[in-house]
Amino acid sequence: MSALTVVYALLFYFAAAVLVLGVAYRVWLYARTPAPLKIPVTPAPLTPAGVAVRLAKEVVFFASLFRGNKWTWLFGWVFHFALLLVLLRHLRYFQEPVWTWVALIQPFGKYAAYGMVAGLVGLWARRFLVDRVRYISAPSDHLMLALLLAIALSGLAMKYFFHTDIVALKAFFLGLLRFDLQPLPADGMLLVHLTLVALLMIIFPFSKLLHAPGLFFAPTRNQVDNPREKRHLAPWAAQLEAGGREAPTSS
Amino acid sequence: MADFEVPELKEELEIPPVHKGVTSHLKPFVADAQFQEPLGYPGELVENWQEVAINKMGELLGKYRSLRVFLDICVKCGACTDKCHYYLGTTDGNNMPVARQDLMRRVYRRYFTLAGKYFPKLVGAVDLTKEVLDQWYSYYHQCSQCRRCSVFCPYGIDTAEISMAAREILDSVGVGQKYCNEIIGKVIKIGNNLGLPQPALADTLEGLEEEVKMDTGVDVRFPLDEKGAEVLLVTPSADFFAEPHVDGLIGYAKVFHQAGISWTLSSYASEAANFGMFIGSYENMRRLALRIREAALDLGVKRIVFGECGHAWRVAYAFLNTLAGPFDFLDPKYPVPQHICEVTYDLIKRGALKLDPSANDHRRVTFHDSCNVARATRMGDFPGGQFVIPREILRSVCNHFYDMPPEASYDATFCCGGGGGLLTDDLIELRVKGALPRMQALKHVVEEYGVTHLVAICAICKSQFSKVMPYYGFEMDQILSLHQLVGDALVFEAQA
Numbered sequence: 001m002s003a004l005t006v007v008y009a010l011l012f013y014f015a016a017a018v019l020v021l022g023v024a025y026r027v028w029l030y031a032r033t034p035a036p037l038k039i040p041v042t043p044a045p046l047t048p049a050g051v052a053v054r055l056a057k058e059v060v061f062f063a064s065l066f067r068g069n070k071w072t073w074l075f076g077w078v079f080h081f082a083l084l085l086v087l088l089r090h091l092r093y094f095q096e097p098v099w100t101w102v103a104l105i106q107p108f109g110k111y112a113a114y115g116m117v118a119g120l121v122g123l124w125a126r127r128f129l130v131d132r133v134r135y136i137s138a139p140s141d142h143l144m145l146a147l148l149l150a151i152a153l154s155g156l157a158m159k160y161f162f163h164t165d166i167v168a169l170k171a172f173f174l175g176l177l178r179f180d181l182q183p184l185p186a187d188g189m190l191l192v193h194l195t196l197v198a199l200l201m202i203i204f205p206f207s208k209l210l211h212a213p214g215l216f217f218a219p220t221r222n223q224v225d226n227p228r229e230k231r232h233l234a235p236w237a238a239q240l241e242a243g244g245r246e247a248p249t250s251s
Numbered sequence: 252m253a254d255f256e257v258p259e260l261k262e263e264l265e266i267p268p269v270h271k272g273v274t275s276h277l278k279p280f281v282a283d284a285q286f287q288e289p290l291g292y293p294g295e296l297v298e299n300w301q302e303v304a305i306n307k308m309g310e311l312l313g314k315y316r317s318l319r320v321f322l323d324i325c326v327k328c329g330a331c332t333d334k335c336h337y338y339l340g341t342t343d344g345n346n347m348p349v350a351r352q353d354l355m356r357r358v359y360r361r362y363f364t365l366a367g368k369y370f371p372k373l374v375g376a377v378d379l380t381k382e383v384l385d386q387w388y389s390y391y392h393q394c395s396q397c398r399r400c401s402v403f404c405p406y407g408i409d410t411a412e413i414s415m416a417a418r419e420i421l422d423s424v425g426v427g428q429k430y431c432n433e434i435i436g437k438v439i440k441i442g443n444n445l446g447l448p449q450p451a452l453a454d455t456l457e458g459l460e461e462e463v464k465m466d467t468g469v470d471v472r473f474p475l476d477e478k479g480a481e482v483l484l485v486t487p488s489a490d491f492f493a494e495p496h497v498d499g500l501i502g503y504a505k506v507f508h509q510a511g512i513s514w515t516l517s518s519y520a521s522e523a524a525n526f527g528m529f530i531g532s533y534e535n536m537r538r539l540a541l542r543i544r545e546a547a548l549d550l551g552v553k554r555i556v557f558g559e560c561g562h563a564w565r566v567a568y569a570f571l572n573t574l575a576g577p578f579d580f581l582d583p584k585y586p587v588p589q590h591i592c593e594v595t596y597d598l599i600k601r602g603a604l605k606l607d608p609s610a611n612d613h614r615r616v617t618f619h620d621s622c623n624v625a626r627a628t629r630m631g632d633f634p635g636g637q638f639v640i641p642r643e644i645l646r647s648v649c650n651h652f653y654d655m656p657p658e659a660s661y662d663a664t665f666c667c668g669g670g671g672g673l674l675t676d677d678l679i680e681l682r683v684k685g686a687l688p689r690m691q692a693l694k695h696v697v698e699e700y701g702v703t704h705l706v707a708i709c710a711i712c713k714s715q716f717s718k719v720m721p722y723y724g725f726e727m728d729q730i731l732s733l734h735q736l737v738g739d740a741l742v743f744e745a746q747a
Contacts, residue, residue, distance in 0.1 A: 034314065035315070042634070046634060133332065141327050206365050
């Protein structure tokens with residue numbers, strides 16, 4: 001087994017562990033932190049089902065962003081849905097046999113890479129061209145776009161110019177899943193692509209990419225609008241009440 | 252008239268280019284020890300303020316999910332950057348909601364995240380220096396906590412939550428804001444923001460009874476501390492004195508009178524406003540809210556009704572049950588609490604009020620959705636009732652009603668410019684500039700429909716508009732209370 005294979009195998013085990021444990025830790029933190037007051041931005045749904053619809057609209061259509069800024073919405077939505085298609089298309093490298101629906105989206109997934117690039121370029125252009133967005137951009141905001149763009153471009157480069165042994169690559173990843181190491185093709189562009197992807201996985205739980213799980217925990221969007229009907233009391237507020245001199249006279 | 256440049260009203264609202272630090276000089280007066288200590292805060296900047304501030308931030312991160320999540324997840328997409336009335340009016344970059352949040356987010360990253368600890372430059376993390384603290388004081392008092400930015404944020408990040416936390420941290424190190432903290436102290440000591448004691452209040456109400464009797468010939472009562480009344484009315488204390496607020500109070504009294512509902516004010520809980528919210532203090536907010544519970548128990552009322560006030564309705568509608576509930580001792584047939592608009596609307600629908608809208612024919616009105624009512628509360632039993640109910644009342648009492656453009660109304664409404672504890676003369680420049688988007692929308696309906704009056708249901712909005720409208724070429728008396736129009740349209744049979 002070559003050193004290269006071992007290094008990349010370890011890198012991906014490490015990256016996957018950081019991604020999963022890191023995100024799980026943040027989600028646990030979010031879930032455990034109480035929201036002591038009812039703060040849904042109104043008009044808000046009156047039922048949990050309504051909240052599910054509200055969140056679904058945000059996740060699927062980026063509804064609020066659409067109201068906020070049409071260009072950012074366009075670039076952002078195209079990027080995210082292209083990314084989703086690309087990710088789903090990549091499932092084929094982790095399964096044998098390949099599920100039918102994964103096989104079916106293959107032709108669309110190929111073009112989605114262009115959508116990713118277009119969306120990212122548009123988003124990045126805004127960071128330079130719109131003075132307000134330029135003002136709020138930190139180096140990490142530019143680097144995140146650079147990283148994603150490099151991942152998309154290195155993927156496209158492999159597709160058209162620097163082909164790799166895709167069968168061997170699949171064997172490598174299936175091997176990782178089965179803890180049975182298989183040799184990784186030593187192609188430059190592939191190694192660039194894989195390194196960047198691993199980097200993205202490692203950065204995820206420490207960066208603004210937490211917007212993905214975080215969206216579901218925003219009390220402004222995930223709370224039911226029923227404060228008059230149902231008393232909402234956080235554990236620390238209940239404690240305050242129990243210990244407070246001015247505690248209410250009836251229970 | 253002003254020692255600063257008043258923004259010009261153009262054809263339509265323009266998004267200005269960013270300027271750095273042009274309103275960094277705006278800071279409200281800092282509270283003395285006498286205003287800090289009654290609220291449980293140090294009287295001056297404590298020696299180890301940096302440590303205290305970071306510890307406080309850590310505590311708040313553990314107590315408020317909103318703060319923890321919002322500081323983590325902003326992607327700097329920029330959707331909020333042109334949504335804040337203070338940015339639009341001042342052009343200061345730090346008044347863009349994301350930039351305002353970043354003042355705290357940078358510190359959060361430095362002390363609470365791996366990325367900020369090891370790569371501060373990369374992620375824009377900074378130490379909490381005195382300079383940063385001063386910036387916080389300035390720019391977290393240039394946020395009226397109106398939540399307009401959150402409407403357009405893909406993740407619902409609410410800058411109000413961040414500015415409340417920032418003010419709580421500032422208070423905890425001894426740098427509180429005089430205006431808010433002095434007022435909270437007055438409510439704790441006396442019962443209302445104005446510091447109006449029971450005898451003075453009784454006097455004022457008696458005067459109102461005489462005034463209404465003279466105007467209409469009807470014996471409309473303004474009861475105070477009357478045990479056994481059905482309704483406890485809790486209203487902003489500005490309603491007792493200020494114009495046009497007091498005309499609103501007269502309107503509520505006329506509604507109760509004609510509907511035959513017995514009601515009372517309480518001298519102990521003679522304030523609907525709860526500035527504890529503005530400073531982000533759960534404890535102080537609760538202290539004020541409990542007074543209302545105590546008054547309701549003491550007077551033995553069956554219902555609690557709130558007068559016209561935006562943030563007060565937020566604390567009442569969304570927080571009162573949490574802070575001072577449960578209200579199982581009240582009549583379960585009614586929501587606790589109710590908004591005076593809900594009461595009036597129900598009466599109108601039942602045909603219990605005799606109204607003559609032609610009494611308001613000399614007025615062509617538009618309606619200002621107050622930020623807290625619009626984006627943090629509801630009226631009635633359906634989402635959006637907070638928009639429908641006041642408008643339905645207006646249409647019932649006035650023949651000429653025109654809405655302002657949709658990008659400046661409903662849940663996209665612009666703050667009056669004086670909300671969030673900023674309604675103080677030491678911030679007049681900010682208040683005038685922050686009113687720009689609303690004035691622009693008003694100009695539109697004035698030119699388009701000949702609108703003569705702006706109607707509001709918030710004490711802060713009313714005070715703010717009567718102060719700032721003259722800067723934009725309007726008259727200070729072009730702002731009215733909604734219930735003034737109701738009161739004027741009510742027809743009383745037994746008029747002498």
